[in-house]
Amino acid sequence: MQHEVSFTARARYQKLGIITPETKHLWFVLHGYGQLAQYFIRKFRTLEDAGICVIAPEALSRFYLEDVTARMQSGNNRVGASWMTRENRLMDIGNYIQYLNAVYQQEIPPTHSLQITILGFSQGAATATRWAINGQVQFHRLILWAGIFPPDMELETGREVLKDKELVLVHGTADPFLTDERFAEMETLSARLHVTPRRLTFDGGHDIHEATLPQLF
Template structure:
């Protein structure tokens, strides 16, 4: 038995830290990690939430409930792609994020600088989106990046526009060797991308730690 694809409209969700408008000077699209609730992800980005910066946190399309203790509040998490439906998920991902970005940016000043931030599997999702989509962006930040083995990383990176890329790794947490970023840095450079690797300490991220003060 082979599952057959069927196209239908569905409702996605996102968190907006700030509101689109004429006063916005920077827009960030931030993609969460595998199984990371949006509320937890937003808490990691608290230092970036300023009046002139709009943070958009899309949620992956495949939502599921996380196990919780009895009587605890149910928590929802999401994934960006499943191993047995990768091509369809990547197509849906690109369409979803392109449409969301177009809607948000239409409400902001024309030409506002755009940063895309991806965490964990969200880094792979960001790369696939930007390599195959139509969204204009100015720089790419990838934190503890993890590419599932089903995704051809080198082929994905070759498709990225020539924009500055910063890879971020923590000095205290490396849940997989890949998350250290060294191999990804080499692949980025081999693809002709201007990339750098920065190390940060554990805890909420700061603009200074990412080398993006004031952006």
């Protein structure tokens, strides 16, 4: 018989810049499957140069990117992280939302005038959406980069939270993971949410295209 237990845990996140009374913009950037925040955040250095503070939480589940046999042959011990899998997914979602809320509460002053952007890349797009509509954070813009809304999101809650937010879909024109079927799914979900995300494309594949970032400042 399965049982559950709650306990206090620790988690890490990365940050570029600091929040001062003069800071006007802050971005939370959520990485994709198999990535680590310490490397993912490097792609956003141009934001720091523009005076934007960047916070990159790291998913709670880490794993070796290659299996034991491949690691023995290659000597590659690279590690990545995942926000969730299909196994025990609802508990993982609940855990990472609590974790992201804790990062927000630790970093954001109680009274602030920050313009907050939440960006999710690939798998992080679904994570960012679920966190955004959880209702515990104030934000102005949601950017889905190389990803779409999660199909199981709560539509009624999503309509209420997203109705006055700026929504942007960013992707490479040669992204192999964003097929016609995925775009059709995104259009269906957008229609059911009563939103119309702005679409921004670049020549490239499944990656953060750093030259495109200034178009979002």
